[in-house]
Amino acid sequence: MEVTNVSEYEAIAKQKLPKMAFDYYASGAEDQWTLEENRNAFSRILFRPRILIDVSKIDMATTVLGFKISMPIMIAPTAFQKMAHPEGEYATARAASAAGTIMTLSSWATSSVEEVASTGPGIRFFQLYVYKDRNVVAQLVRRAERAGFKAIALTVDTPRLGRREADIKNRFTLPPFLTLKNFEGLNLGTMDKANDSGLASYVAGQIDRTLSWKDVEWLQTITKLPILVKGVLTAEDARLSIQAGAAGIIVSNHGARQLDYVPSTIMALEEVVKAAQGRVPVFLDGGVRRGTDVFKALALGASGIFIGRPVVFSLAAEGEAGVRKVLQMLREEFELTMALSGCRSLKEITRDHIATDWDPPRARLLAPKL
Ligand code: FNR
Numbered sequence: 001m002e003v004t005n006v007s008e009y010e011a012i013a014k015q016k017l018p019k020m021a022f023d024y025y026a027s028g029a030e031d032q033w034t035l036e037e038n039r040n041a042f043s044r045i046l047f048r049p050r051i052l053i054d055v056s057k058i059d060m061a062t063t064v065l066g067f068k069i070s071m072p073i074m075i076a077p078t079a080f081q082k083m084a085h086p087e088g089e090y091a092t093a094r095a096a097s098a099a100g101t102i103m104t105l106s107s108w109a110t111s112s113v114e115e116v117a118s119t120g121p122g123i124r125f126f127q128l129y130v131y132k133d134r135n136v137v138a139q140l141v142r143r144a145e146r147a148g149f150k151a152i153a154l155t156v157d158t159p160r161l162g163r164r165e166a167d168i169k170n171r172f173t174l175p176p177f178l179t180l181k182n183f184e185g186l187n188l189g190t191m192d193k194a195n196d197s198g199l200a201s202y203v204a205g206q207i208d209r210t211l212s213w214k215d216v217e218w219l220q221t222i223t224k225l226p227i228l229v230k231g232v233l234t235a236e237d238a239r240l241s242i243q244a245g246a247a248g249i250i251v252s253n254h255g256a257r258q259l260d261y262v263p264s265t266i267m268a269l270e271e272v273v274k275a276a277q278g279r280v281p282v283f284l285d286g287g288v289r290r291g292t293d294v295f296k297a298l299a300l301g302a303s304g305i306f307i308g309r310p311v312v313f314s315l316a317a318e319g320e321a322g323v324r325k326v327l328q329m330l331r332e333e334f335e336l337t338m339a340l341s342g343c344r345s346l347k348e349i350t351r352d353h354i355a356t357d358w359d360p361p362r363a364r365l366l367a368p369k370l
């Protein structure tokens with residue numbers, strides 16, 4: 001049957017993939033409270049659409065760190081895409097480029113930065129996990145720069161891997177025919193089987209738990225690329241990110257895979273936006289599955305959003321065509337949401353186009369002061 005929305009790909013992926021792979025993609029940390037909340041919170045935001053506005057022309061184009069893209073919908077880094085489909089990251093890169101938007105490549109991709117660059121033109125960001133061995137980091141960043149990547153998304157919410165119980169039960173590890181391609185030549189490309197999650201053990205062995213704000217400054221000494229701090233959830237850390245020289249902030253809870261019972265990203269967004277005071281752009285990822293979700297994030301001050309799981313699920317279902325379709329469906333839904341809300345360009349989307357559960361009751365705002 002025809003796929004008519006992004007969420008439908010999850011069930012198709014579940015049928016097609018081995019259980020270990022599907023569970024790795026789908027699951028969140030511990031009770032998965034935040035996983036559900038990332039979706040549920042969007043339903044606590046309703047529209048205040050404006051009517052009788054000529055919406056015959058809708059412009060969704062925008063600029064991210066100076067790069068022009070066709071819509072504020074981008075691709076988040078997700079690891080091991082060849083576990084979903086043989087073409088993995090190649091397919092994602094081609095689909096993003098065809099849609100005129102940005103792909104973020106994971107450090108833990110199953111295709112290297114050079115291989116992804118060889119798929120053709122496209123604006124791409126590189127997601128960085130900081131290894132204990134800083135020579136490894138410096139080499140990788142240099143390779144990403146040379147391969148034409150335009151920014152570094154520094155993931156800051158993963159000093160240790162969150163407790164993903166499905167991966168523990170499945171003794172998750174990469175299938176033997178795949179490697180972490182960016183690290184192959186560095187003897188860090190394989191993941192041993194462990195008595196729990198193989199990935200959790202890999203992280204414990206290789207990823208630098210000492211990572212701190214001064215390392216954000218260190219990173220700027222080894223690269224000229226702009227740095228997006230990925231994993232901010234509070235006003236305090238938004239301010240520190242800017243102080244440390246970040247070019248942008250990604251409000252993210254890692255798709256609810258790290259600390260459980262953190263708020264949904266859509267609820268954390270406004271606090272971060274206010275703290276950023278327009279000094280750097282703020283982006284969001286987590287639970288975006290509809291064009292209406294994109295609109296809500298922009299109304300709360302995001303400059304754009306990223307999608308994670310929809311990419312791996314649609315890859316599993318239909319390869320590049322699936323990812324193209326996901327981007328196309330989100331684009332069309334977002335365009336329709338804009339039209340039905342009376343917004344012709346992104347700058348016309350305002351806070352007044354939505355009402356959230358956490359807004360003070362309007363009646364009180366409107367009542368004359370006694
Ligand atoms: C991720 N995410 C992630 N983040 C990151 O910085 N580096 C990575 O390698 C990965 N890998 C990864 C794998 C899988 C299977 C998932 C689901 C997520 C987090 C990702 O970038 C993003 O924050 C979330 O996926 C966004 O939430 P949604 O769209 O999946 O709900």
